[in-house]
Amino acid sequence: MVRRLRPDELPALLRLYHFFHPEGTPPDAQADHLQKIWRDIQDNPALRYYGAEADGQIVSTCTLTIIPNLNHNGKPYGLLENVVTDPQYRQRGFATQVLQHAMQEAWALGCYKVMLLTGSKQEETLRFYEKAGLQHGIKTGFIAYPP
Numbered sequence: 001m002v003r004r005l006r007p008d009e010l011p012a013l014l015r016l017y018h019f020f021h022p023e024g025t026p027p028d029a030q031a032d033h034l035q036k037i038w039r040d041i042q043d044n045p046a047l048r049y050y051g052a053e054a055d056g057q058i059v060s061t062c063t064l065t066i067i068p069n070l071n072h073n074g075k076p077y078g079l080l081e082n083v084v085t086d087p088q089y090r091q092r093g094f095a096t097q098v099l100q101h102a103m104q105e106a107w108a109l110g111c112y113k114v115m116l117l118t119g120s121k122q123e124e125t126l127r128f129y130e131k132a133g134l135q136h137g138i139k140t141g142f143i144a145y146p147p
Contacts, residue, residue, distance in 0.1 A: 003051065004049065
């Protein structure tokens with residue numbers, strides 16, 4: 001089952017985010033600054049966090065940001081980020097379900113496109129995103145970080 005994450009599910013989300021950088025210290029879901037960020041996210045209708053549930057826990061997630069737009073006849077666009085699945089649940093379709101659910105929500109909200117950037121160069125990851133319904137090689141992404 002895929003659904004929007006509830007306000008009480010910050011610990012489950014942060015547990016999954018730790019798989020991005022497992023060598024680091026797990027984020028503390030009780031930290032005041034993370035609690036405030038999560039409340040702000042929950043209060044913002046343009047920010048949507050989805051999760052796939054299995055065995056009574058959230059095992060895969062992604063975010064969808066709806067961005068207002070004056071181009072394309074005022075139609076918004078979506079940005080998918082932070083796609084991660086618990087390693088014990090990979091290769092079982094959960095991330096595909098989460099991504100497809102997020103894209104369906106974007107289409108229902110009138111988005112004319114949805115974009116996703118990945119730092120992965122692994123062919124299997126790129127194929128995964130293509131199988132989930134995203135097209136590769138259409139545009140070129142650029143990223144800047146603060147000096």
